[in-house]
Amino acid sequence: MINPLKLQEAIRHAEVETPVFLGEGAWHHAWKVRKDGSDWVLRIPKEIAYGQPVPFDEAALKAEYGGTQLYYAAINQAVKGAAPMHYSFYVTEELTYTRESFVGTAIDLAELKHEAAFQVGQNIGEIYRKTEKIPHGLSGYGFLAWSKEDGLRGSIAGDAQQGLKEESEEQLADFETLCRALPEFRSEAVEKAIHLAAELRQQRFTIPLLTNQDASPENILMNGTQVCLIDPYPILYYPRGMAGNFMNLYETYFVSLAATERYRKHRFDVHEAKMKAIAEGFLAGYSDGIPEIVREVRGEQVLQVLESAFSHLQLLEGELRKEAEIRFGTKEDIAGRLQLFLKELKRLAAINQQI
Numbered sequence: 001m002i003n004p005l006k007l008q009e010a011i012r013h014a015e016v017e018t019p020v021f022l023g024e025g026a027w028h029h030a031w032k033v034r035k036d037g038s039d040w041v042l043r044i045p046k047e048i049a050y051g052q053p054v055p056f057d058e059a060a061l062k063a064e065y066g067g068t069q070l071y072y073a074a075i076n077q078a079v080k081g082a083a084p085m086h087y088s089f090y091v092t093e094e095l096t097y098t099r100e101s102f103v104g105t106a107i108d109l110a111e112l113k114h115e116a117a118f119q120v121g122q123n124i125g126e127i128y129r130k131t132e133k134i135p136h137g138l139s140g141y142g143f144l145a146w147s148k149e150d151g152l153r154g155s156i157a158g159d160a161q162q163g164l165k166e167e168s169e170e171q172l173a174d175f176e177t178l179c180r181a182l183p184e185f186r187s188e189a190v191e192k193a194i195h196l197a198a199e200l201r202q203q204r205f206t207i208p209l210l211t212n213q214d215a216s217p218e219n220i221l222m223n224g225t226q227v228c229l230i231d232p233y234p235i236l237y238y239p240r241g242m243a244g245n246f247m248n249l250y251e252t253y254f255v256s257l258a259a260t261e262r263y264r265k266h267r268f269d270v271h272e273a274k275m276k277a278i279a280e281g282f283l284a285g286y287s288d289g290i291p292e293i294v295r296e297v298r299g300e301q302v303l304q305v306l307e308s309a310f311s312h313l314q315l316l317e318g319e320l321r322k323e324a325e326i327r328f329g330t331k332e333d334i335a336g337r338l339q340l341f342l343k344e345l346k347r348l349a350a351i352n353q354q355i
Contacts, residue, residue, distance in 0.1 A: 039102035050323035065089035067234040078130035104223035121278035125285025141208035168198040193349035197299030244300025250279035309341035
């Protein structure tokens with residue numbers, strides 16, 4: 001738990017009162033507080049995360065919080081009220097916190113009905129689609145970075161189209177590495193789906209847009225009937241890639257990690273049908289009924305599952321660090337999950353043949 005003196009200093013400095021502990025994520029503790037007669041959320045970064053001390057890093061924190069501020073503003077320009085309307089942050093080595101409008105409570109998968117899960121996903125898909133149309137005004141691409149000289153920007157300079165091409169070539173090489181290490185991954189249908197996805201993204205990509213890599217259930221709130229997204233992981237990227245990432249997370253990845261220390265409390269395996277309903281709704285809302293977009297997203301989903309499998313193969317090499325074990329389980333768990341990813345690649349390859 002956080003040092004109470006640090007909490008009191010943050011409350012004083014942020015000019016808020018009446019703190020009520022909301023809970024904790026992987027990197028922050030959160031409190032519901034009052035300011036000017038309204039509810040707000042105060043977040044303070046943890047000193048220990050995934051079992052390891054977290055050193056102060058001004059540039060990383062300002063990139064994270066500045067990116068959140070930018071993404072919230074873009075969402076609210078696209079779909080007013082779909083993110084906190086007010087957000088600010090303060091970063092020094094002695095005291096760091098964020099302060100944002102309170103916008104509701106996290107969805108409860110246990111209480112969520114199947115139809116409601118689909119609607120939540122559809123709303124998120126619409127938010128993603130509309131937010132992509134908002135100009136971000138940043139240079140570079142990739143995850144966000146910050147420096148005193150340049151402020152907030154994409155962490156990678158240069159030609160984004162060339163960067164995406166090189167990434168696709170790396171993914172094709174990763175598939176070959178997987179097949180050499182685990183011959184059961186060799187599949188003509190899967191290989192064809194991966195090549196088609198790589199070709200399709202080269203045809204469709206134009207410029208990097210502002211999108212989000214993290215919309216886990218704990219970051220999806222409800223404010224009445226309004227879906228609100230919080231705690232994003234913004235990225236300047238090919239937007240279909242992050243839509244494919246969302247599909248992978250909800251159809252495969254989160255459920256596969258349900259028994260890990262990081263995700264055990266969410267019981268994703270128990271709620272697998274609802275997770276998939278959220279994914280189905282997301283695809284409907286994001287594609288807006290356009291088959292070409294469905295094809296592009298499903299192609300990116302294939303590449304996301306491929307990278308999930310490749311990263312798991314890498315985890316089996318050498319010593320497994322404590323942080324990795326908290327997130328992914330034991331090496332036995334990781335090896336077993338590889339077979340699940342293979343099954344999913346074959347399923348998606350079959351789907352892509354039908355689109």
